[in-house]
Amino acid sequence: MVKIAVDAMGGDNAPQAIVEGVALARKDFPEIEFILYGKEPEIKKYLSDLTNITIVHTDEKIESDDEPVKSIRRKKQASMVLAAQAVKNGEADAVLSAGNTGALLASGLFIVGRIKNIERPGLMSTLPVFKGDSDGFDFIDMGANADNKPEHLLTYAVLGTFYAKNVRQVTNPRVGLLNNGTEATKGSELTKAAYDLLAASSDINFVGNIEARDLFNGVADVVVTDGFTGNAVLKTMEGTAMSMMSVLKESVKESGFKGKMGALMMKDSLMNLKNQMDYSNHGGAVLFGLKGAVIKCHGSSDPESIKSAVRQINQMQQTNVIHDLRIYFEDKTTN
Amino acid sequence: MVKIAVDAMGGDNAPQAIVEGVALARKDFPEIEFILYGKEPEIKKYLSDLTNITIVHTDEKIESDDEPVKSIRRKKQASMVLAAQAVKNGEADAVLSAGNTGALLASGLFIVGRIKNIERPGLMSTLPVFKGDSDGFDFIDMGANADNKPEHLLTYAVLGTFYAKNVRQVTNPRVGLLNNGTEATKGSELTKAAYDLLAASSDINFVGNIEARDLFNGVADVVVTDGFTGNAVLKTMEGTAMSMMSVLKESVKESGFKGKMGALMMKDSLMNLKNQMDYSNHGGAVLFGLKGAVIKCHGSSDPESIKSAVRQINQMQQTNVIHDLRIYFEDKTTN
Numbered sequence: 001m002v003k004i005a006v007d008a009m010g011g012d013n014a015p016q017a018i019v020e021g022v023a024l025a026r027k028d029f030p031e032i033e034f035i036l037y038g039k040e041p042e043i044k045k046y047l048s049d050l051t052n053i054t055i056v057h058t059d060e061k062i063e064s065d066d067e068p069v070k071s072i073r074r075k076k077q078a079s080m081v082l083a084a085q086a087v088k089n090g091e092a093d094a095v096l097s098a099g100n101t102g103a104l105l106a107s108g109l110f111i112v113g114r115i116k117n118i119e120r121p122g123l124m125s126t127l128p129v130f131k132g133d134s135d136g137f138d139f140i141d142m143g144a145n146a147d148n149k150p151e152h153l154l155t156y157a158v159l160g161t162f163y164a165k166n167v168r169q170v171t172n173p174r175v176g177l178l179n180n181g182t183e184a185t186k187g188s189e190l191t192k193a194a195y196d197l198l199a200a201s202s203d204i205n206f207v208g209n210i211e212a213r214d215l216f217n218g219v220a221d222v223v224v225t226d227g228f229t230g231n232a233v234l235k236t237m238e239g240t241a242m243s244m245m246s247v248l249k250e251s252v253k254e255s256g257f258k259g260k261m262g263a264l265m266m267k268d269s270l271m272n273l274k275n276q277m278d279y280s281n282h283g284g285a286v287l288f289g290l291k292g293a294v295i296k297c298h299g300s301s302d303p304e305s306i307k308s309a310v311r312q313i314n315q316m317q318q319t320n321v322i323h324d325l326r327i328y329f330e331d332k333t334t335n
Numbered sequence: 336m337v338k339i340a341v342d343a344m345g346g347d348n349a350p351q352a353i354v355e356g357v358a359l360a361r362k363d364f365p366e367i368e369f370i371l372y373g374k375e376p377e378i379k380k381y382l383s384d385l386t387n388i389t390i391v392h393t394d395e396k397i398e399s400d401d402e403p404v405k406s407i408r409r410k411k412q413a414s415m416v417l418a419a420q421a422v423k424n425g426e427a428d429a430v431l432s433a434g435n436t437g438a439l440l441a442s443g444l445f446i447v448g449r450i451k452n453i454e455r456p457g458l459m460s461t462l463p464v465f466k467g468d469s470d471g472f473d474f475i476d477m478g479a480n481a482d483n484k485p486e487h488l489l490t491y492a493v494l495g496t497f498y499a500k501n502v503r504q505v506t507n508p509r510v511g512l513l514n515n516g517t518e519a520t521k522g523s524e525l526t527k528a529a530y531d532l533l534a535a536s537s538d539i540n541f542v543g544n545i546e547a548r549d550l551f552n553g554v555a556d557v558v559v560t561d562g563f564t565g566n567a568v569l570k571t572m573e574g575t576a577m578s579m580m581s582v583l584k585e586s587v588k589e590s591g592f593k594g595k596m597g598a599l600m601m602k603d604s605l606m607n608l609k610n611q612m613d614y615s616n617h618g619g620a621v622l623f624g625l626k627g628a629v630i631k632c633h634g635s636s637d638p639e640s641i642k643s644a645v646r647q648i649n650q651m652q653q654t655n656v657i658h659d660l661r662i663y664f665e666d667k668t669t670n
Contacts, residue, residue, distance in 0.1 A: 259600060
């Protein structure tokens, strides 16, 4: 029985989008139990009944502009903090939140806790691939850390490999290192040192350096990078995609009848493009390397995205990925 | 009189695209003199006459996969090397090449030479902005360096400010620091230290941190970052834009008659999108911080892009940007 602790108050459209997402997910996953943290009267508005749902009422919540570490220490009754506590206490397997990213990272690190021998958990998402047979690649670290050491990138390679193998059923996942060129000699001090560690590890299938322009081309199943670069790459993807969509929209507006008719006739193609760029159907971002599943959904998540994140958590639990990671890392001698 | 040393043999479509570009530019800029380095018989094929053009014949050239530093040392008669030598010797004001980027950077550093007190020149392009009145932002360093110190980012801020002021006629250019959040306290060790230096400088108009997702939104006229991150951001833009265009194309193909008709009717809008994303109409990338103008055009440049780069070089020379930079930096006490 999978139990998910849901921060019902986090996100731009909370609690409505969150609660409706849980209600949607409940239909597809009748074996999952949900514990919803937040204002009970508001949560109940969006639920017809309480099958498989427990509500734990609390008035406190983390705001989107709260200072992460301070807020989780001061607001001990915040919905997000209580959800993380539930995982720590073994009352739930996973936390799901669309709230303040920094506060969720802090909740993961300081409440749920790191797996032994994992110094710096990383933030990971499955991003889309548009060429070949691959259905995506796992990108880690997308910004849990501002500075990383080479050893962290080796940890991310192992984390991503376990995720791709277990959760996405990829056989012998190919691990790439994001770098400023494909040649083995390329890179910054960090990536050169990380290259050597990755190449020397027998626990991963390292395929070498990859460049950011090839990320969407299916050149690897797992791509590791430091959190600063990962954050910049992810936000550049978002910014570029959004800009292109808005330029196209503006241009259609100005193009007169013919252009507008054309856009109408192309609607399916344009929607298809939008859907393919939207990686939230792969679930949320995992703060990976913790003793429990901590899933961050986008702040603007709709009910469908919340349902995808529930599916993702279910797959993580069914395939024992965190359990397997603990065996791998806890057995290692501390270095 | 502006004199441009052109590496006629560098680039995927060389010498044809390069020589035709020069011929195009010659019409718009009859006061510019061009010195073309490369195989004379091949170059002559694409020229009706030699008005304002001198050809310096050489059989040697740098290949795209040549090791940069070694190749410029060994191939002393390569077209790119000779073009850089011409600037060093005062026979030309600028080098223009669409060849091997690493070799051109090396030619700039070791042949043309750095301005005194500029430790690490940066690679800079003017990238497009899709919101508001701004016509672009200058992004530096896009990858001349794999590792940068905070002081380098201050240098880039000054370089970008001079370029935006002189060449793009921007009054009091706003300088942003690419970071993982907009708050002043955010960042890696590098960006936090750079933030303090930028905030303390009275020579630039520092507007604080900016995130990669806002790059296209006109939040700054100059954006500084280290070369590793800049390279990743630029290549992510390219990869995202190319993937979106190919998904759209594929989707139109599969959408049947209606979708194809729609695409045909939307052709102007789609071309407009492509043109707006294409920053080569702003010219090439400048290796900035050198004693002469060193301009890198994209390997796949067509004659129009070469002409844009010539226009850019002309503006740089007319507005004395390198001369002004030399006065600013050479006067500083070495630190």
